Amino acid sequence: MRDVAEHAGVSVRTVSNVVSGYPHVSATTRERVQRSLDELGYRMDFLAKGLRSGRTGFVALAVPFLAEPYFAELAQAVIGAAARRGITVLVESTAGDSEVERKILSGGLTNVADGVLFSALTLPAADVGSAVPDFPLVMLGEHSVGDHLPRVGIDNVAAARTAVAHLLDQGCRRVVALGRNASENGRQRTEGYRQAMAEAKVRRVNWFEVPVDDWTRAEGYAAVAELLEGDGPLPDGVFAFNDALAVGALRALDASGVRVPEDVAVAAIDDIQEAAYTHPPLTSVAPDLDAIAERALDLLEEQGRHKADDDDPAPVPGRQEATPFRLVVRASSQHRPAAG
Amino acid sequence: MRDVAEHAGVSVRTVSNVVSGYPHVSATTRERVQRSLDELGYRMDFLAKGLRSGRTGFVALAVPFLAEPYFAELAQAVIGAAARRGITVLVESTAGDSEVERKILSGGLTNVADGVLFSALTLPAADVGSAVPDFPLVMLGEHSVGDHLPRVGIDNVAAARTAVAHLLDQGCRRVVALGRNASENGRQRTEGYRQAMAEAKVRRVNWFEVPVDDWTRAEGYAAVAELLEGDGPLPDGVFAFNDALAVGALRALDASGVRVPEDVAVAAIDDIQEAAYTHPPLTSVAPDLDAIAERALDLLEEQGRHKADDDDPAPVPGRQEATPFRLVVRASSQHRPAAG
């Protein structure tokens, strides 16, 4: 920038004014500086700008596994929403490592990012306690830290209830819930399953919850394969807590010759792109990822503004925003067996 | 850091020495500073460090669509490899917008990242010409800019040839190549297909190339659906240029009641995780993503060092690194129809 100033015969400050669009710059000067800018191929140094102004224009997004379709699609949505606001996204993958997650929550990304969007899996709740971070932070999806942290995501209980109610509507009598684990997400979707089963007055003997460790295709496959090998009564419906589990379940059912949806109907949550191409296509609850991304960025900006205004106001009440979702019905759940 | 220095009763420079592990610091001082560090919850400012030292510890990864499984898995591999080196990855999604791609190549990410890994789809070859960027850059996969830019990826011709040869080995007589488009990648995989067909002395009448725009499930589905509706002779093998196309193809075949692999064998390239869970599981060529990520980062660091050494040496000859791949055979290609 110094070079540009010299080349244009003005002060560095004036160059800065031109670059940052300061209104009180004469047209002739602006043009001359602009020419020098182009000629010398000037590129702004983000670091210096960030250092001086305290804002970097970056937002960090931390997800457990970027290679999981759901998180990849979420990341894509966040990147798109951020791009519309002129914000760049820094994507971090925690690999479900609670050490990494703890570092992020304790501010490991501060002053490189203006804010952090955090989709936590195994959250080190104990370590975090009720401490409020000293930087803009919005949680995506459920977490177990407490409601003092702002959060954006679908209502998991309602989403699960919707999926299970749909299966019951289709005539299922014995619906298995596949996917309970240690996560808060797992707890809530289990709750939704139970509510739907209770509401439909399904007899307790037909309730069945299959636990897993992770919500992956492999675990879904293994769990259902084991279920089919067992000597218990077979289910006529499977509610998988996410699409990856459902994909694994479908594969296991297919491998065992169980027909979907004739023998077993399947529904899940996430509606990843893959869901439209499974065998058969998968019924799934679709969260509005764009809405999640937009709302999350709104909340981040809001926190950023509050920080700037006062010194330390009540740092934004932990708002819990529920974004819309809808049930996408595909072939995997469309059967109507004879009542029984 | 100033606060810490004051609190510990030393100069800021000494604090810096402790933080950066400078050896000549007495044990007592080090300990005292460390205590103040912890007590005040000091966190290093990456921006200031980067501004002063000229290195940020960031590497940018630009991919067309993060939501595409292949790129998501690639990103995960890069993030993992970078983490092992203490490098943080900044993921950018170009959305196949050549405007964005041009910006990246002209250095839009410089001085925020020490280097750029670029997986280009539609590359604005004309705009770039043979200009060598003034920052460390490594291309991932094929591109059409020319060989003056270093590149890491599998040998696409060989990979395609391997997949097609496998289908022919399985007894296929009429193999369709699905996926030719304007990309360099498409050109090369087409070339591999032709080589394999020629090598096996397949009669020209049985060669068939189906073009698409993008390598997505939707396009794969549409292309195969159209093929099945047509009145031409049906193929007994489909070679899809990537797994997404294959997934779409499998769905279309399934929907039309065509049996895989009995009627049509299918193979593709990428071996995304989803490939193991399709109906039936998909035979695919698996690139070694970890190797790609590691080599790419190696080349970046090498370029970084060269930059540091001299002023402007021949900026690293455009090395073209071919990483290993292997064919993963699954059910989608395992048939042996009667010779015909």
Added chain:
DNA sequence: GTGATCGTTTGCAACGATGCAAGAGCCAGT
């Protein structure tokens, strides 16, 4: 003609860290 006002431009300091080289204190060797 003179002072007030406005638009435009500028100098200085600062953001938080590190490179450099010099200063302070200590010990051993002569």
Added chain:
DNA sequence: ACTGGCTCTTGCATCGTTGCAAACGATCAC
């Protein structure tokens, strides 16, 4: 006792940019 060499510590300048407020010149009203 003096010097050289060592370890440990420090001050100063600097990276590229922007906030702040003053300075500058010109126009305007009286």
